[in-house]
Amino acid sequence: MSMTLYFAKLNLVSDNxxxxxxxxxxxxxxxxxLYEAINANKIWEKENLFIDANGEQRSTITEYSTHILRVDDTYSYIEGWLYKKSKLYYKTLNSMTNTLVQQSTENTEGNRFALDLKHGFVGYNTSARFGYKEFIEAFENIINLGEQELKFEYRYNMSLCxxxxxxDEIKKELTSIGKIKELKIRMQAPNPSDELLDDLQRRCDGxxxxxxxANVTELEFFYSTKGAxxxxxxAPLIDEKINDIQGLHSGLPVEESTKKGYVSVEATSTTGRKYTSGDSKPIKRIxxxxxxxxxxxxxxFRQL
Structure with missing residues (x-):
């Protein structure tokens, strides 16, 4: 049976x-x-709020955990499962009162993943109740919990590839959503490929x-207006910061920075339309x- 794979990138955001x-x-x-952090078998819990059948707000806890299936001989790649344990809510008809009664049952979903330990690339599939964005949030949190538990200083964020x-494409997309009321530009220190790391050894610029x-690992600008x-x-205040995206490093094209999550641009128009550079064209493989x-x-991974 065919599977669709998504890819994401773990990036260090600590000054290491x-x-x-x-x-x-x-x-x-x-x-x-990173291997030890996953192998620590930490569980990340997320609280979700919902309205029950009586119109009252309630909460439920979803648990996420990992299980390693194998590691290659060089400790470069691992394969495993990311599990999601939650409650599913449904209604049944009470034949005595002829009313609907809310019931729940435990459910566990599993997404397979592979991780490039040296470069932070993650490949994974999805399931009906465990989507590609949810996977990223859960995996990132489990990694950071493991790093913290083991007293490592490394901390990560994770972005969809x-x-x-x-x-020019970013500017065109921003223009296409109409009048913008909120704009966020984020840049971070790149987690380099072997080739870029060699380049950084020769010249660290931009x-x-x-x-x-400055010992700064992330930089974020937020602009907002109430004007119609x-x-x-x-305007120079905005245009210069957008143009800074291409100045992370002389050896780092904008295309690579957006692909690997080193830069992102998010915008919301006055009519509620949204644009996020990190969600535009997910890389997939069947x-x-x-x-x-x-x-x-x-x-x-070798082609990303």
Whole structure:
């Protein structure tokens, strides 16, 4: 049975990333800690609020956990499951009173995943009640819980891998949603490929150098207006910050930065339309079945 794979990128947001810039051998320590964090078998709990049949607000807890199936001989890749344990609510007809009665039952969903320990790429499938965005939120939190439990200083965020878009495409998409009332621009220190890491050894320039000098791992700008005419994207205050997206590093194209989650742009129009660069074109791969999962993910990682 065919499966659709999604891909995401774990990125360090702790200042250990700058230690990697200075010493590429740190990649081994980071990857080993990442394996230990998953192997810690931490459970992340998320509270969800809902309205019951009587119109009262109630809460339920969803639990997420991981299970490792295998690790390759070089401790470069792992395969496992991310489980979601929750309650499903449904109604039945009480034949005595002829009224609907709310019932619940426990349910567990599982998404298969593969992880590139050295470069942070994750490949995974989805299920009917466990979507690709929910997977990212749960996986990120489980990793950080494990790192914290084991007293490691590494902390991560996680982004969906999308087909990279350039600066002109971003500006075009922003214009297309109409008058904008809110705009958020986020940039972070890149978690480099081996090639970019070599480049950083030769020259650390652009915003990456400014990040490193200031010990800043993330930078975020938020703009808002109550005016009916919306934010003027061509004004220097806004346009210069949007253009900064292409200045992270001389060896890092905008397409790669958007694909791997190093930069993102989000906007909301005055009519409620939304644009998010990180959701635009998810990278997917269709495989024949679960037996091809691990090898297909590793092949895809080498192309991301």
């Amino acid at each position: 990333i700058f230690e990697l810039y200075d010493n590429p051998n740190q990649r081994n320590a980071i990857s080993r800690a 999308v087909s990279g878009i350039n600066l 915003l990456v150098k400014e990040f490193k000098d 005419s919306g934010i003027d994207l061509t 495989i024949n079945g679960i037996e091809d999962f691990f090898d297909s993910c590793i092949e895809a």
